[in-house]
Amino acid sequence: MARILAFTNNKGGTGKSTLCVHAAQLTAQQGERVLLIDLTSQGTASSLYLEEAGSLPESETVWASLHPHHQRPLLEVIYTSDKGVDVVPAHSNMAEVAARLATAGSEGCYLLQQQLSPLLTDYDFIFLDTPGELNALTANALQVAERIIIPTRLNRADFSCTEVTLRYINALKGQLTQARTVLTMLDDRYLPGGIWAGSHTGQLYVQAQQIFADVLSPVTIPDSSDLRTAFDHGLTVVEYRPGSAVCRRLLQFVEYEVLL
Numbered sequence: 006m007a008r009i010l011a012f013t014n015n016k017g018g019t020g021k022s023t024l025c026v027h028a029a030q031l032t033a034q035q036g037e038r039v040l041l042i043d044l045t046s047q048g049t050a051s052s053l054y055l056e057e058a059g060s061l062p063e064s065e066t067v068w069a070s071l072h073p074h075h076q077r078p079l080l081e082v083i084y085t086s087d088k089g090v091d092v093v094p095a096h097s098n099m100a101e102v103a104a105r106l107a108t109a110g111s112e113g114c115y116l117l118q119q120q121l122s123p124l125l126t127d128y129d130f131i132f133l134d135t136p137g138e139l140n141a142l143t144a145n146a147l148q149v150a151e152r153i154i155i156p157t158r159l160n161r162a163d164f165s166c167t168e169v170t171l172r173y174i175n176a177l178k179g180q181l182t183q184a185r186t187v188l189t190m191l192d193d194r195y196l197p198g199g200i201w202a203g204s205h206t207g208q209l210y211v212q213a214q215q216i217f218a219d220v221l222s223p224v225t226i227p228d229s230s231d232l233r234t235a236f237d238h239g240l241t242v243v244e245y246r247p248g249s250a251v252c253r254r255l256l257q258f259v260e261y262e263v264l265l
């Protein structure tokens with residue numbers, strides 16, 4: 006039976022899609038059967054996994070499966086990538102799906118759950134890359150997720166949005182035991198024992214430990230030019246530089262937070 010993980014935050018630019026994409030690929034490299042579903046209008050995960058993703062019509066993407074007026078079986082829009090991960094691509098018009106779900110009543114709240122039900126025995130893990138806002142698509146993903154990963158950077162704006170996201174999850178699910186906050190794009194020199202630990206940014210890490218407490222992952226994702234360069238080439242860092250420090254840390258994240 007598949008374990009479902011949702012990657013979310015009520016803010017763009019936190020590294021949500023980056024973490025989701027790499028977690029999916031590294032999990033697949035451990036021999037697991039992995040499905041990644043892209044629910045974002047940006048389609049970062051779609052474009053990194055499928056060269057043709059940007060040219061697919063709405064009817065060949067998750068748009069057609071989650072639009073209340075279409076509901077094409079999710080099984081029919083699954084694509085096999087060359088990275089060992091099956092992918093359900095997004096469409097740039099996902100905002101329409103979110104709006105339609107929001108007005109569809111109780112049916113709109115559980116449409117993703119219904120669509121996933123026939124696939125749960127086909128995969129070991131299902132990764133959901135959610136929109137960078139708390140809309141009906143995000144709610145659908147959070148409803149089905151057994152683990153919710155919330156990437157955030159080390160600044161007050163991101164902290165504030167992450168706190169909003171945590172309150173939303175708590176209101177939706179009634180508890181936060183499934184949620185994990187992960188600090189991304191963080192230079193290790195700001196961590197305790199690092200040469201910049203006493204700086205303002207270093208003190209923000211101490212505040213993050215206090216604010217997020219038990220939901221804060223001990224694994225941080227470092228800032229990395231390798232990640233940015235890989236994306237510029239249309240690659241994951243696993244393909245571009247598999248032995249890099251950031252790739253090793255991403256694998257540590259998978260081992261600690263995904264393959265429990």
